[in-house]
Amino acid sequence: MAMPLPAPDEAAPGGPPDHEGATVQETFELFSASAPKGWRVELIEEEICVVPPANGEHEEIVTEVVEQVIARRTDQRLRSFTGIGLSLPGAGDAVRVIPDLVIAPKGSFDDREEWHAPAPVRLVAEVTSTSTASRDRLQKIRAYARAEIPVYLLVDRETAEAVVCSDPVADDYAHKSVHKLGTAVPLPAPLGFVLDTSAF
Incomplete structure (x- = not known):
């Protein structure tokens, strides 16, 4: 399942990106840039997936x-x-x-x-x-x-x-x-x- 981008206090300074009106590819790039260290951001079948660090x-x-x-x-x-x-x-x-x-x-x-x-x-x-x-x-x-x-x-x-x-x-x-x-x-x-x- 796709996960939402972490809350602002968990993400990079400035919080999650403002992606209103952006394409899926552009939104993916924004999410990738703001994801916390250790999190993975993937784009597959036009779905952006934010994956937390593994256990x-x-x-x-x-x-x-x-x-x-x-x-x-x-x-x-x-x-x-x-x-x-x-x-x-x-x-x-x-x-x-x-x-x-x-x-x-x-x-x-x-x-x-x-x-x-x-x-x-x-x-x-x-x-x-x-x-x-x-x-x-x-x-x-x-x-x-x-x-x-x-x-x-x-x-x-x-x-x-x-x-x-x-x-x-x-x-x-x-x-x-x-x-x-x-x-x-x-x-x-x-x-x-x-x-x-x-x-x-």
């Missing part, structure tokens, strides 16, 4: 995935990135997302840009939170598939499942495998290893 359990899962990718990757060029902004194609306005985790070759984001093209991305991962679960399950599947990101890993804490989406076709993935958390989860190429979710 500890969420970050423990992300860290566990990162450590396993580094230890088990078959391509030693691959690196893990958190906090990377991606600019994706959309049905209308461009989509702006900040995935929980991005896997891409070293040097893929070696610039000063805030938003990056998805071409080098090999995998994106999202770990659901109360405020993001619905969007992670629906809109982000469409967004990542349209961008032709090879693998989308969704760790759904509410259903206690890991969903591996691969082979993007149009605005969906041709293959989706669902695994209970606590089991071994095979990740397809270009990752090519089995993710152990027993620590999730």
